[in-house]
Amino acid sequence: TTIAAADSTPQEPIDLQQIPLIDLGPWFTEIPIQLQTNSNIQQERSFLALNKAQLEVVEKVYQACRQVGFFLIQNHGFDQSVLNDTWKASQEFFAMSTEEKILHKTNNEVEYPYGYEQSESLAKGKQLDRASDQRILLDDAVSSDSDNNNNHTDALLMMGKDLKETFSIGPNNPRSGMPPRRWVQSPNLPPTFPSAVGTYYRHMERLSLVLLEIFALALNQDRSYFEDKMDHHQSALRLAHYFPLQEPNGNWHVVRAGAHTDYGALTILAAQDHGLEVMLHDEWIPVSLLKDTFIINLGDLMQRWTNDKWISTMHRVAMPSTEAMEQRYSLAFFVNINGDAVIEPLSSCIDSTEDITTRHKYPPITAGEHLMAKHLASMGEAENSLVGDEL
Ligand SMILES: O=C(O)CCC(=O)C(=O)O
Numbered sequence: 001t002t003i004a005a006a007d008s009t010p011q012e013p014i015d016l017q018q019i020p021l022i023d024l025g026p027w028f029t030e031i032p033i034q035l036q037t038n039s040n041i042q043q044e045r046s047f048l049a050l051n052k053a054q055l056e057v058v059e060k061v062y063q064a065c066r067q068v069g070f071f072l073i074q075n076h077g078f079d080q081s082v083l084n085d086t087w088k089a090s091q092e093f094f095a096m097s098t099e100e101k102i103l104h105k106t107n108n109e110v111e112y113p114y115g116y117e118q119s120e121s122l123a124k125g126k127q128l129d130r131a132s133d134q135r136i137l138l139d140d141a142v143s144s145d146s147d148n149n150n151n152h153t154d155a156l157l158m159m160g161k162d163l164k165e166t167f168s169i170g171p172n173n174p175r176s177g178m179p180p181r182r183w184v185q186s187p188n189l190p191p192t193f194p195s196a197v198g199t200y201y202r203h204m205e206r207l208s209l210v211l212l213e214i215f216a217l218a219l220n221q222d223r224s225y226f227e228d229k230m231d232h233h234q235s236a237l238r239l240a241h242y243f244p245l246q247e248p249n250g251n252w253h254v255v256r257a258g259a260h261t262d263y264g265a266l267t268i269l270a271a272q273d274h275g276l277e278v279m280l281h282d283e284w285i286p287v288s289l290l291k292d293t294f295i296i297n298l299g300d301l302m303q304r305w306t307n308d309k310w311i312s313t314m315h316r317v318a319m320p321s322t323e324a325m326e327q328r329y330s331l332a333f334f335v336n337i338n339g340d341a342v343i344e345p346l347s348s349c350i351d352s353t354e355d356i357t358t359r360h361k362y363p364p365i366t367a368g369e370h371l372m373a374k375h376l377a378s379m380g381e382a383e384n385s386l387v388g389d390e391l
């Protein structure tokens with residue numbers, strides 16, 4: 001395999017059946033500069049300073065992004081105490097009364113798209129009217145799913161809304177074009193909340209740059225390719241709390257966050273409990289929870305940027321019946337690059353054997369326009385066609 005699919009080779013067969021676990025340890029080790037002699041890999045300037053283990057990291061990330069759109073990372077260098085402080089802050093926040101949490105809600109989504117949210121719906125797929133009992137029995141779910149008459153056995157609790165509440169912040173940088181952070185005080189919110197959440201954001205910013213450096217190499221670009229597209233980024237951090245169930249879910253397969261793809265470049269997720277599922281080869285595959293790992297997935301922007309060579313994969317949060325009634329916490333860092341960065345398919349992702357009119361699958365768009373269009377589409381205020389997906 002080569003690092004980037006810039007040549008005329010047909011698509012490589014999908015052979016990653018699971019979500020790969022990638023050890024980033026080698027990335028952080030100092031190495032003597034040495035020349036690579038591996039003839040499979042283009043002798044680009046950026047690669048010259050990498051040792052064998054680091055090249056393997058790049059190769060694994062490339063394959064994961066190409067075939068799965070999801071991977072786990074370990075030995076990522078993230079400060080464990082920062083993570084612990086944030087879990088604690090999140091638990092303290094969501095433990096407050098609804099009246100108090102509502103004080104942290106934005107009064108204008110357009111001006112300030114952050115703060116506390118209850119039951120935000122991520123689902124883009126089929127949804128049932130809330131008016132019903134909000135549940136479908138296994139049989140009903142399967143039979144009503146007319147275009148899916150295979151042996152799907154997951155009965156879904158289809159909700160008008162996701163079963164969760166969230167708190168988000170944006171960048172702490174006026175150049176990002178996003179509004180300054182607003183911290184609302186309330187009686188039961190520990191005064192350390194802003195600093196815990198802000199520190200996590202800062203550390204995530206750093207990790208996102210490491211991942212993007214690896215991405216750049218995997219895409220046959222200079223390793224600093226994404227740096228100047230991230231210097232006033234619009235990344236968002238979202239703490240999520242999935243409600244415990246009021247009663248055991250029994251035979252119901254509960255969907256706590258509907259199937260969706262993420263919008264941005266990539267997402268770095270920390271999850272405390274099982275439930276995340278990824279659509280692979282037409283099946284929902286549970287993502288294993290491994291100690292001290294983060295889950296990485298690509299968003300729609302990265303798929304577009306790579307001319308569909310890399311994939312932004314559908315995922316959802318379900319509740320395994322074995323864990324009936326448990327609540328669940330997660331921390332998602334959505335990496336959104338500079339709003340004014342122009343995104344057009346990377347040269348290394350253009351298939352030169354294809355017809356000149358179809359090689360570029362997407363017209364240029366700024367990352368800001370892309371994000372806004374996705375957001376509006378999800379709010380039902382615009383059709384997906386406004387995103388200008390296809391040429
Ligand atoms: O909470 C999770 O585990 C995943 C949430 C998610 O996919 C999202 O917020 O985009």
Ligand SMILES: [Fe+2]
Nearest residue numbers: 260261262315
């Ligand atoms: Fe997601």
